[in-house]
Amino acid sequence: MPNIRNIQLPDFPLLLAPMEDVSDPPFRAVCKANGADLMYTEFISSEGLIRAAAKSRQKLDVFDYERPIGIQLFGSDVETMGECAAISTEAGPDLIDINYGCPVKQVAMRGAGAALLRDIPKMVAMTAAVVKNTPLPVTVKTRLGWDNDTLNVEEVAERLQDVGIEALTVHGRTRVQLYKGEADWRLIAKIKENPRIKIPIFGNGDIDSPEKALEYKTRYGVDGVMIGRAAIGYPWIFREVKHYVTTGQKLAPPTLEERIAMCRMHFDKSLEWKGPKAGIFEMRRHYAHYFRGLEGAKQWRTRLVDAENGEQVYAILEEIAASDAVLVG
Structure with missing residues (x-):
């Protein structure tokens, strides 16, 4: 089982992606009710937490019915991210996740999110700072690279594992792609096949049906999949995927x-x-x-x-x- 330290997960866990202005506690509640195995908060600005901004503080809210639940952080300053790991730990999540994948301009142009894919040493230092400042497991979500000329996620996986992350989720697109085109999971599979990699590897991108979830599980060998946009207004995607992966049969759609x-x-x-x-x-x-x-x-x-x-x-x-x-x- 692809457990994350003491967090018990099923053989093929389904993760709910952290989505800004979507993955709040009410949305997470309906996804959990339909079978999501591991969920994350909306991503939280480290600078906002340090300023004690009300919106950032409210995103720290987690509830027992959501567990296991991770708080996801993003930022551009190493020291600030370390401080925010400690602050987030006090909110009582099961893990801390670092966002190195957000492609939106307002985040990336400030040196956060996917921008760190252009500065791997800083990404490693930031990850080490977060690991140092929390007793909780630390995980990471990232992309294949900044663009097709910098597909460095295989190096990222090894180096972040070396400084202590305990699971990695990879979205099969570059930052330049944003959410366009088809997600490419081939590099995700190569990470999973790397004998140096011992942590769970989860795939993300374009999982919008039970058939595709099973196909990608089989083809790419990932430990689990993260589902995002397909769950909006359709949290039944989790129960449908679980049923199909287990039985090969499709459930009837919700009435x-x-x-x-x-x-x-x-x-x-x-x-x-x-x-x-x-x-x-x-x-x-x-x-x-x-x-x-x-x-x-x-x-x-x-x-x-x-x-x-x-x-x-x-x-x-x-x-x-x-x-x-x-x-x-």
Whole structure:
């Protein structure tokens, strides 16, 4: 089993990717309910934590029902990242994860995220500082390299293992690719095949169906897969992958009743964590995903987005349940 120190994981664990403005506790709750084995917070700015910025501090919230859960950090300063590892440890996660993969301009141009792929010595020093400042397991998420001329993830894997990381997740794209094109898992497989590598290697990128998860497991030999965008509004992807990998059979897609129930659970958790105003506002981005393929989905989504309080949202969900709308996709 690809355990991470004392964190017990199944034979082929499914990880929920840390996604900015998505992977908050309400979203993690519905993914956990559907079989996610290991989850991470949204990535947290080390500079924001040092400044005690409210948004960064709130992202430290973790709950027992989420375990095992990792707090993911990003930053450009070695010393600051070490300090933030200690701060994050106090929040009580099961591990600390370092983001060396975020490709967005606002992060990379400040020397954080995927930018560290252009400065491997600094990446190694930063990782060592994080390991030194927490008793928890430290893991890393990164990419193949900055661009096709700097595909250095094999070197990265060895050097980061040498300074103490206990698992590595690799997204099969370069920073320059952003999220375009098809993810290339061949280098991920080479890391896994490297006899020097003893830590679990997880693959990320384009896992959007049970068939692809099993195909990539077989073809590339990874210890597990990380699922991101495919879980938005469809947390059932985790249970479907688990069932397919185990049995070779596809589960039936969720019924309308299941979609409504899961949307309501997500909404309840959002109100509980964010409060009525922010909780209602932040759920608005999820409705289109939950009801994708439903006849009349656009009008239902519009009404849900326009709802001003929880009572209105619950009433609209009841209307959807009572309607004769059917799922067509």
